[in-house]
Amino acid sequence: QKEVEQNSGPLSVPEGAIASLNCTYSDRGSQSFFWYRQYSGKSPELIMFIYSNGDKEDGRFTAQLNKASQYVSLLIRDSQPSDSATYLCAVKGSTSYGKLTFGQGTILTVHP
Amino acid sequence: EAQVTQNPRYLITVTGKKLTVTCSQNMNHEYMSWYRQDPGLGLRQIYYSMNVEVTDKGDVPEGYKVSRKEKRNFPLILESPSPNQTSLYFCASSRSEISYEQYFGPGTRLTVT
Numbered sequence: 001q002k003e004v005e006q007n008s009g010p011l012s013v014p015e016g017a018i019a020s021l022n023c024t025y026s027d028r029g030s031q032s033f034f035w036y037r038q039y040s041g042k043s044p045e046l047i048m049f050i051y052s053n054g055d056k057e058d059g060r061f062t063a064q065l066n067k068a069s070q071y072v073s074l075l076i077r078d079s080q081p082s083d084s085a086t087y088l089c090a091v092k093g094s095t096s097y098g099k100l101t102f103g104q105g106t107i108l109t110v111h112p
Numbered sequence: 113e114a115q116v117t118q119n120p121r122y123l124i125t126v127t128g129k130k131l132t133v134t135c136s137q138n139m140n141h142e143y144m145s146w147y148r149q150d151p152g153l154g155l156r157q158i159y160y161s162m163n164v165e166v167t168d169k170g171d172v173p174e175g176y177k178v179s180r181k182e183k184r185n186f187p188l189i190l191e192s193p194s195p196n197q198t199s200l201y202f203c204a205s206s207r208s209e210i211s212y213e214q215y216f217g218p219g220t221r222l223t224v225t
Contacts, residue, residue: 043216
């Protein structure tokens with residue numbers, strides 16, 4: 001089992017819809033969870049982080065964390081074509097302080 | 113401008129020829145890290161450094177070396193590159209431990225023939 005696994009893509013949604021990106025992790029003691037966005041040919045950029053169970057909202061983005069189910073998700077409301085990118089889930093585990101593990105990424109396409 | 117710089121941005125080399133990819137940040141960050149990105153595998157951490165003179169292995173350290181003699185610089189060294197090290201490499205830094213936002217460099221595309 002991969003340490004961090006994202007739902008297989010690519011994911012295609014129409015403009016204005018909600019895009020749902022999912023991530024599961026294997027280390028039950030994981031502490032911190034991050035969502036990065038990476039446009040084609042560019043570097044990753046952080047869009048959300050979450051530490052506690054529940055929802056965290058920032059504009060059109062909502063991160064959801066369920067530690068019991070070892071599950072973290074990212075919802076993008078009112079999706080725009082400019083949201084088309086690869087979304088990377090990253091998890092800081094319970095050991096090896098400083099180590100960050102990424103999922104394989106989910107490609108999102110928002111079509112007009 | 114606050115940034116992470118990497119050099120070179122593109123490099124084609126041959127098997128066994130030692131190379132160094134430089135990484136420098138101007139944000140006085142304590143934490144720095146190297147990743148490689150391969151299709152279908154996402155970003156995988158090679159090495160990280162919590163502060164000067166303190167480094168540790170990530171998930172894929174084999175074939176790589178690092179050093180952190182100064183806070184701002186964190187070079188990645190490939191002593192004897194092999195074709196399986198052909199990849200896109202990113203350096204990143206953050207203020208301290210990785211609960212804070214990591215800033216990524218522009219990437220270095222390395223091809224080993």
